[in-house]
Amino acid sequence: MTEVADSLTQNSMVDVHSLVTPPDLEIVNMTKRFGSFTALENVSMRLKPGTFHALLGENGAGKSTLVKCIMGFYTPTSGEVLVNGQVRQIDSPKDAHRYGIGMVYQHFTSVPAMTVAENLVLSRFDSTNVINWKKEYEELSAFMASAPFQVPLDVPIAQLAAGQKQKLEILKQLYLKSKILILDEPTSVLTPGEADEVLGLIREQVTDGKLSVLMISHKFREVTAFVDEITVLRKGKFAGNGKVKDLSISEMAEMMMGEKREPQPVEKFAHGESMPVLQLKDIRANKDNGLEAVCGVNLTVNSGEIVGIAGISGNGQRELVEVLAGQRPATAGQVLVNGEVYSATRKEMFKHRVFVLPEEPLRNACVAHMSVAENLALRTFDRPPQAKGILLIFKAIREMAQSLIGTFKIKTPSPDTPVGNLSGGNVQRTVLARELSADHIKLLIAANPCFGLDFAMVDYIHSQIVEARNRGVAVLLVSEDLDELLKLSDRIIVISGGHFAYESPIDQADFVAIGQSMAGH
């Protein structure tokens, strides 16, 4: 039985996956329309064998649409995919796999309730119907041992940190022996060190001629360090391509934006009187599995100050933010806001003017099936002018939504579109519009606010946060992006294993010490 299964596995792998060199991939005149909206128009590009290619563009430029058409996730309206010069019809990710193409999606595609091992076995496109777990475990352990990075096999995905999930997604493709790897913003959840490590290892495989990579990215640092060639999309159209060594960052940015734009430096003003706004006293909280995630932390955030919390994902920062947002009960300790005990009730949030930009905004801060207008009104719908007694004034809700959609440039077909139908960047804008538009914010809690956004959007969010700080708002910024923290924070704290392992004002911060504390030394 197992032998039969074995030979079947190998037979199905023979075609592309035993070849040493990756195939040549070419996309010709690809167009994709969703109803009347054209997401992609006549885009052509070529991924030469053994190259590291980056696909650049702003949010909504059509990058994800393009790669989803290649993968057979979407059916293109017109256009062709050529593999080794031959036109191939790709109707599903399974077809793509047959030609050696595998993709790491922006949203994690592992099944949360299953273990790593189950997810890996499940991802295999072979015909073994009965799974011999003993044998699979032996093979998986052997695979893990030889893989560039490791993830524990028996842990359910739901308990993995974001960084580990992303590593698993990449491992999955290596496990499937894909020859062309499509990566959709693969490093957005990794620390700079992890990102360099992962990309470096993939780069080695590319240099050895074992892989071709097509990476969607926003980070020029990574593009210049690891990538051979770029193709740029702008508003669904081809906007330029070239070799990275022939281009400067500003030229690439110009292709993306259509005009030159420098990243804006943030300006901070010193503040007069500073008062403690948020105080944490010996806060403890558990993870979903009942183990302690936050082990007694003390913290004070003053008005007009940005306190940055750095740390590798999975060290308790998520649980800490959830406690502050009222999503998770603290098992011990006290949260004080403006000197009063704070338990994140709606009344207290309104009284103390506490606002939150949580990570994964679609899950943590939006009701996906409700419209953009309704989501924008979640903070205010029960107060005048949006409510009169127990009645909602829909006209006021809609007008407010329309003005916010305009101010914050939320790209949505209408205020009545369910927020879950928007792209990730626009969901983030929706939450930002709701949380930052209020007057007199006193306390802002932001967790990974720039996750997966393009750099124009990142600049925008950064400037909004700093502007809030300059107005005297106390900001607690939890981020896995160290560059972001170093740029914005007044004081930086490192969380490791649920404890604060390092604390320093930003001008005295020691980069080496931060790195070591993050790694738990």
Add this chain to the structure above:
Amino acid sequence: MADALGWWGVPLGILAGTLRGSAPFLFVSLGECLTEKSGKINLGLEGTLLTGAMTAYAVSSLLQDKVGSALSPWLGVLAAGCAGMLLGLLHAWLSQQPKVNDIAVGIAMIIFGSGIAFFFGKPFIQPKAPQLPTIDLGAWSSSPAVQSALKISPLFLLGVAIAPLMFWFFKSTRWGLFIRAVGDSPDAALAMGVSITKVRMLCIVAGSFLAGIGGACLSLYYPGLWSESVSSGQGLMAVALVIFARWNPIQCLWASLFFGGAQAVGPALQSVGIDQGRYLFNAAPYVLTLLIMIITCSPKKTLSGAPGALGTIN
């Protein structure tokens, strides 16, 4: 009978009731477990149960002259399963239309399934249909009470065998993993090239087949007749039982036995002459369920094992 055994009649009565009464719970809950693992809820299994009971009884009754009374109940069981599949097909199609809520469709299907059963079942309330044979495990005993208590239906044994089989299916087969993936994270399943509609369709249809067989247990084994009140809500209880069993087929088996046993508490006490509070004892399954739900639930933990896509709209 009660005199001969005295108080021993109570545990024996409960045992007998468990073995007799848990089969419909078992089949419906396994069917619902399969359906819910794929991310859809089929409340309509109550209707499917009734339709199955009616179909099995009608087929067994109509065919007894043609194929003999040994074979006709088995054809009845098969027909009940197939009738269940038809209802399942309807539910699968309706509940997967855009913007359709499966709970609403399920309630409609309860009414539709019972309506169909009552409509076609009217002429079969009177005639006697050949019953399924039983396996007499009590032959060793001289006591007629023990003998009748240990008459076990082969369908019950089939159900007991399906539970671990389904557990193994979810854990160690490719199809089982696909179903769990579809139920937990449709996006992930889509990325693997699995058709969500097809998987759910098959799961709902297969689950309804099992529920139909559960109906056959009612009309061809215990209580062994067809009437409009034959299911008395067992189909709905079985749906709740899946939550109670945390979507685990093996625990569905224990939960079904538990429900079947709890149902027998009242009649068993009655058989030894305790008549006081009869209705209270008859409510035992519901009270116990509530108690266990309260004891096991926790506001701090999410319900482990719940398929992630359960109750979401397409």
